[in-house]
Amino acid sequence: MHETSIARNVICIVEEAAQKNDLACVSKVILEIGPFSGVEIGALEFAFSALKHGTILQDATIEYLTPPLTLFCKECENEYLGDFDDLRCPACMGTHFEVIHGRELIVKSIIGASNDQ
Ligand SMILES: [Zn+2]
Missing domain, CATH: 3.30.2320.50 (hypothetical protein PF0899 fold)
Known part of the structure; x- marks a missing residue:
C-alpha cells in the first residue's frame, strides 16, 4: 500500500x-x-x-x-486558488492549468x- x-x-x-x-x-x-x-x-x-x-x-x-491548492492558468497566465469542485480559471474559465502547490x-x-x- x-x-x-x-x-x-x-x-x-x-x-x-x-x-x-x-x-x-x-x-x-x-x-x-x-x-x-x-x-x-x-x-x-x-x-x-x-x-x-x-x-x-x-x-x-x-x-x-x-x-491550499494553487493553480496556474496556461491560457491567461493567471495564478489562482483552485476550488476542488471547480478547477477552472476564474478569470478566463480556462481548463488548462498547472498545479503550482x-x-x-x-x-x-x-x-x-x-x-x-
Ligand atoms: Zn485563465
Whole structure:
C-alpha cells in the first residue's frame, strides 16, 4: 500500500531529525499534505498506528494540514486558488492549468523534547 511506504518514510525523516537535534522524544509531528498529492489521510493514519510502535513516533500526535491548492492558468497566465469542485480559471474559465502547490507531502514541523530537559 502506497500510504505504508509514505508512513515509513516519514518515520525515517523524523528519526533522523530527532537524532540530529538531540531529541529524546517527539510529541507532535505536523505534516502538510497537498490535496493533489494522492495521499489518503485516513489510510496514512492507519499506517502510522500500525508502524509507530517502537519508533520515536510512538507517543507522538500527528497533525495533518492541507495547504491550499494553487493553480496556474496556461491560457491567461493567471495564478489562482483552485476550488476542488471547480478547477477552472476564474478569470478566463480556462481548463488548462498547472498545479503550482498541492502535490506536496512535507514534514512541516517536529515538536519534541531534548535529552537535557
Ligand atoms: Zn485563465
